[in-house]
Amino acid sequence: MAASQRNLTIADIARLAGVGVGTASRALNNAPGVAAATRKRVLAVADQHAYVISPDASGLAAGRTGRIGLVVPHIDRWFFGTMVGAIVSVLRAAGLDVLLYDVGDLDDRREFFEHLPARKKVDAVVVVAFPVEEAERQRLTLLGVHIVAAGGQHAVYPHACIDDYLAGRQAVDHLISLGHRAIAMIEAVDPEQPVRPSGRTAAYHRALADAGIAPDPHLVVTTNWGGVNGAEAMARLLSQSRRPTAVYAHSDEVAAGAMRTIRRTGLRIPEDISIVGIDDHPMAELLDLTTVHQPVDEQGRAAAGLVLDLLRNDTPPVDQAITLPTHLVVRRSTTSVPPIP
Amino acid sequence: MAASQRNLTIADIARLAGVGVGTASRALNNAPGVAAATRKRVLAVADQHAYVISPDASGLAAGRTGRIGLVVPHIDRWFFGTMVGAIVSVLRAAGLDVLLYDVGDLDDRREFFEHLPARKKVDAVVVVAFPVEEAERQRLTLLGVHIVAAGGQHAVYPHACIDDYLAGRQAVDHLISLGHRAIAMIEAVDPEQPVRPSGRTAAYHRALADAGIAPDPHLVVTTNWGGVNGAEAMARLLSQSRRPTAVYAHSDEVAAGAMRTIRRTGLRIPEDISIVGIDDHPMAELLDLTTVHQPVDEQGRAAAGLVLDLLRNDTPPVDQAITLPTHLVVRRSTTSVPPIP
DNA sequence: CTGTTAGCGCCTTCAT
DNA sequence: ATGAAGGCGCTAACAG
Numbered sequence: 094m095a096a097s098q099r100n101l102t103i104a105d106i107a108r109l110a111g112v113g114v115g116t117a118s119r120a121l122n123n124a125p126g127v128a129a130a131t132r133k134r135v136l137a138v139a140d141q142h143a144y145v146i147s148p149d150a151s152g153l154a155a156g157r158t159g160r161i162g163l164v165v166p167h168i169d170r171w172f173f174g175t176m177v178g179a180i181v182s183v184l185r186a187a188g189l190d191v192l193l194y195d196v197g198d199l200d201d202r203r204e205f206f207e208h209l210p211a212r213k214k215v216d217a218v219v220v221v222a223f224p225v226e227e228a229e230r231q232r233l234t235l236l237g238v239h240i241v242a243a244g245g246q247h248a249v250y251p252h253a254c255i256d257d258y259l260a261g262r263q264a265v266d267h268l269i270s271l272g273h274r275a276i277a278m279i280e281a282v283d284p285e286q287p288v289r290p291s292g293r294t295a296a297y298h299r300a301l302a303d304a305g306i307a308p309d310p311h312l313v314v315t316t317n318w319g320g321v322n323g324a325e326a327m328a329r330l331l332s333q334s335r336r337p338t339a340v341y342a343h344s345d346e347v348a349a350g351a352m353r354t355i356r357r358t359g360l361r362i363p364e365d366i367s368i369v370g371i372d373d374h375p376m377a378e379l380l381d382l383t384t385v386h387q388p389v390d391e392q393g394r395a396a397a398g399l400v401l402d403l404l405r406n407d408t409p410p411v412d413q414a415i416t417l418p419t420h421l422v423v424r425r426s427t428t429s430v431p432p433i434p
Numbered sequence: 435m436a437a438s439q440r441n442l443t444i445a446d447i448a449r450l451a452g453v454g455v456g457t458a459s460r461a462l463n464n465a466p467g468v469a470a471a472t473r474k475r476v477l478a479v480a481d482q483h484a485y486v487i488s489p490d491a492s493g494l495a496a497g498r499t500g501r502i503g504l505v506v507p508h509i510d511r512w513f514f515g516t517m518v519g520a521i522v523s524v525l526r527a528a529g530l531d532v533l534l535y536d537v538g539d540l541d542d543r544r545e546f547f548e549h550l551p552a553r554k555k556v557d558a559v560v561v562v563a564f565p566v567e568e569a570e571r572q573r574l575t576l577l578g579v580h581i582v583a584a585g586g587q588h589a590v591y592p593h594a595c596i597d598d599y600l601a602g603r604q605a606v607d608h609l610i611s612l613g614h615r616a617i618a619m620i621e622a623v624d625p626e627q628p629v630r631p632s633g634r635t636a637a638y639h640r641a642l643a644d645a646g647i648a649p650d651p652h653l654v655v656t657t658n659w660g661g662v663n664g665a666e667a668m669a670r671l672l673s674q675s676r677r678p679t680a681v682y683a684h685s686d687e688v689a690a691g692a693m694r695t696i697r698r699t700g701l702r703i704p705e706d707i708s709i710v711g712i713d714d715h716p717m718a719e720l721l722d723l724t725t726v727h728q729p730v731d732e733q734g735r736a737a738a739g740l741v742l743d744l745l746r747n748d749t750p751p752v753d754q755a756i757t758l759p760t761h762l763v764v765r766r767s768t769t770s771v772p773p774i775p
Numbered sequence: 776c777t778g779t780t781a782g783c784g785c786c787t788t789c790a791t
Numbered sequence: 792a793t794g795a796a797g798g799c800g801c802t803a804a805c806a807g
């Protein structure tokens with residue numbers, strides 16, 4: 094049932110249609126220079142036999158692969174999955190296939206950059222939502238193809254992303270504008286990725302400074318990404334002498350975990366403690382979590398668009414650096430600072 | 435910077451190493467029949483020039499692609515993303531590449547099965563977590579490659595999945611064992627997919643019947659997948675005369691939405707209403723939601739394993755139908771039926 | 776417009 | 792163990 098008679102080749106189709114392979118090729122590829130009648134005949138024979146061109150052979154001869162490599166960590170997380178979905182959608186519509194490479198953990202990542210499994214397999218690659226290190230960047234040049242970044246700050250590549258600093262400011266400034274001064278931050282890092290200066294962290298410090306609020310190191314905790322870790326981090330925060338009246342979490346997942354801890358401690362949200370996240374994860378709506386919305390789909394589509402531009406013209410597109418806006422979404426997890434008892 | 439001198443071919447490497455193309459090929463492919471010294475020399479030249487075999491040319495000549503097609507809806511959702519991640523991980527380790535096809539919405543899906551973009555591009559395909567219809571199954575035959583299903587009931591293909599009926603029973607039986615009799619069900623369907631009889635639904639009806647509980651149509655509501663829809667469905671449930679003491683939701687996301695509605699209504703979980711979901715989504719832990727755990731990673735890995743088996747031996751593997759066990763995870767969203775006031 | 780003919784880069788007998 | 796040659800399926804450049 095699997096293997097049947099040998100697959101037909103373009104030569105067979107040509108013969109069956111009574112034309113030369115060249116003409117058959119042109120007809121099948123919708124290339125110019127074929128009489129309408131001839132083309133019609135060829136096409137008829139082709140789909141009569143359910144024949145399709147072999148993309149590999151075609152690509153080999155034409156010098157392209159018709160594939161784009163997607164390098165992404167943590168495909169199982171909302172942010173990355175959404176990004177990938179958007180990119181795939183645009184690329185697919187353009188007739189391009191997507192080769193997926195997961196660099197979720199350190200080993201995968203090292204493996205990828207060391208062996209570059211995508212070599213000679215793609216016409217371009219998109220690094221999705223993670224910062225590429227200098228050494229890695231050098232390896233990537235070996236691919237000899239265009240590279241664009243989706244959802245991450247990468248001065249070195251054409252990219253589409255948000256401004257993490259601004260997003261952070263929108264979150265923290267919101268808390269400040271509500272009168273909060275004892276504002277804590279749960280800083281989230283990815284244990285599987287190299288540490289980098291985060292715009293979301295910088296936003297916190299500068300926002301406080303701009304508001305004339307003295308920084309309090311005790312109000313800043315760092316934890317690994319994820320809800321459970323957020324919960325643990327919040328517990329650390331609450332175990333200290335000075336209790337914050339508001340919490341700024343680097344992401345909604347982390348915020349979700351923090352919310353659980355807050356409630357289990359017997360405190361109310363937002364009456365006792367306000368909390369704000371970043372991302373506008375679908376879960377945020379269910380949790381009534383105030384957050385900063387970032388357009389993930391748009392970032393993905395924009396990045397895919399860059400790929401198409403790069404492939405079309407060999408000249409770089411005009412907008413190589415696309416920064417999409419974020420905005421605050423106020424729900425029920427934040428309120429004015431409670432009166433001091 | 436992108437295009438440099440022509441890429442080296444295996445002929446170049448052969449010449450540089452002072453051997454014939456045949457020998458170079460064998461050496462590069464780790465094929466037998468090459469003197470250790472010779473092989474070493476070829477390999478040296480190769481990586482000295484950062485040369486790698488062209489997979490496309492190689493595949494063309496050898497008659498394989500080295501790629502596996504993944505057909506998956508909703509890559510942005512936890513369940514699907516996790517499944518894909520697990521599959522990719524196993525396949526990658528086996529040196530296989532993954533071509534990703536998203537069939538999230540009806541259009542994509544029709545498009546996929548109509549044009550079969552994966553034709554002549556893959557050695558096998560994995561349909562991830564969605565039921566293939568008969569007509570689609572017929573189209574898939576045209577691919578002429580092995581097909582396996584990951585996470586879905588498919589008698590027709592080798593597959594790895596859970597037993598939805600049993601999972602449902604574990605959830606509903608749990609509620610029944612706690613003394614609940616007014617048990618509601620929020621049935622979730624995917625508006626983008628054809629409706630099918632669901633094991634999770636069957637479980638509900640039979641569990642009640644087995645417990646001698648009279649079915650009450652008012653206690654069953656159907657909604658589209660997703661948290662917000664779950665919230666809306668719960669609202670419908672609460673707007674009726676007979677209020678359930680427990681709710682069985684088809685998935686954790688739906689349950690999460692329902693929980694919000696319950697709380698907003700002023701009712702407490704689990705004191706006033708117990709609720710149980712299915713999946714053990716990471717969010718469930720943060721919500722203290724009792725649920726039925728299903729091993730998504732394992733399903734993905736098992737499915738990928740089937741692919742490898744199928745590719746290796748052409749004889750079907752022994753276990754073509756792998757069913758992984760699920761288990762109840764009791765948290766704080768369920769408790770004994772409240773005393774009737 | 777159409778047929779013919781080189782490759783594209785590699786694998787695989789077949790001799791040696 | 793190794794070299795030579797044909798072919799994988801298709802495109803592109805060239806004559807008509």
